[in-house]
Amino acid sequence: EVQLLESGGGLVQPGGSLGLSCAASGFGFTFSNHAMSWVRQAPGKGLEWVSAISGSGDSTYYADSVKGRFTISRDNSKNTLYLQLNSLRAEDTAVYYCANYVPGHFVYWGQGTLVSVSS
Amino acid sequence: SYVLTQPPSVSVAPGQTARITCGGNNIGSKTVHWYQQKPGQAPVLVVYDDSDRPSGIPERFSGSNSENTATLTISRVEAGDEADYYCQVWDSSSDHVVFGGGTKLTVL
Numbered sequence: 001e002v003q004l005l006e007s008g009g010g011l012v013q014p015g016g017s018l019g020l021s022c023a024a025s026g027f028g029f030t031f032s033n034h035a036m037s038w039v040r041q042a043p044g045k046g047l048e049w050v051s052a053i054s055g056s057g058d059s060t061y062y063a064d065s066v067k068g069r070f071t072i073s074r075d076n077s078k079n080t081l082y083l084q085l086n087s088l089r090a091e092d093t094a095v096y097y098c099a100n101y102v103p104g105h106f107v108y109w110g111q112g113t114l115v116s117v118s119s
Numbered sequence: 120s121y122v123l124t125q126p127p128s129v130s131v132a133p134g135q136t137a138r139i140t141c142g143g144n145n146i147g148s149k150t151v152h153w154y155q156q157k158p159g160q161a162p163v164l165v166v167y168d169d170s171d172r173p174s175g176i177p178e179r180f181s182g183s184n185s186e187n188t189a190t191l192t193i194s195r196v197e198a199g200d201e202a203d204y205y206c207q208v209w210d211s212s213s214d215h216v217v218f219g220g221g222t223k224l225t226v227l
Contacts, residue, residue: 037216039162047154047162047205049216061214064120097161101216104168104209105152109161 002026002108004098009113016088016117022081022098022110032056032076035101038083040094041112048094051083052101066092088117121210123219130225131196139222141189141206149208151189153182156221157202165204166191193224201226 008020020038024031037052051072052061060072071084081098093116099106124142131137141151151169154162164173166182169189179194193200206219 039216039218046203046221047156047207047218049218052216063215102167104150105164105207106154106162107164107173109163111161 002029004110006110006113018085020083024079031079036081037101042094125219125222137193139191
């Protein structure tokens with residue numbers, strides 16, 4: 001079974017930075033073959049797509065709300081996905097999920113890591 | 120940007136059929152996916168590619184997509200189906216993933 005484990009969440013002040021990680025494991029899951037993505041959910045709100053990256057890491061995609069502030073990357077040798085969050089705002093407060101992106105949809109999801117932006 | 124519209128809530132009695140809609144401009148030309156999310160848990164894929172079910176998802180869950188509306192149908196609803204449901208598409212014009220706002224299914 002595929003497991004995705006996020007880490008790195010926490011409390012940060014507005015304008016601050018934070019780095020999230022997502023470690024992938026599981027029999028038969030070749031990390032480099034899978035596009036990956038970050039999806040967030042603000043408290044009491046719906047799902048919001050944040051960013052995606054191709055299996056090789058050559059292609060990246062961002063929601064308009066985070067473009068220029070967040071950076072997605074991956075290290076296929078470590079089976080790990082990353083999200084660097086800069087210039088954080090109160091509205092970035094959310095649970096951040098990583099998920100693998102089979103073309104078109106998300107199959108496996110992590111349990112999420114909470115990012116709180118507050119002074 | 121592409122917008123998906125879902126009703127905020129749907130209520131149904133146990134054993135009945137729940138239909139959750141997802142509206143979008145010419146959504147029938149796109150491929151729609153559906154997720155179930157229970158409180159405090161990560162989303163779970165219940166229907167992909169308009170009408171296919173992942174392994175482990177009961178046959179009671181089905182999907183359809185035509186013209187401007189996609190629909191998730193849950194037959195013989197059970198108490199355990201109570202959850203939030205989200206539709207999702209890939210918008211090729213913007214290279215963005217788009218989620219609907221979510222529908223809370225209440226089992227009466």
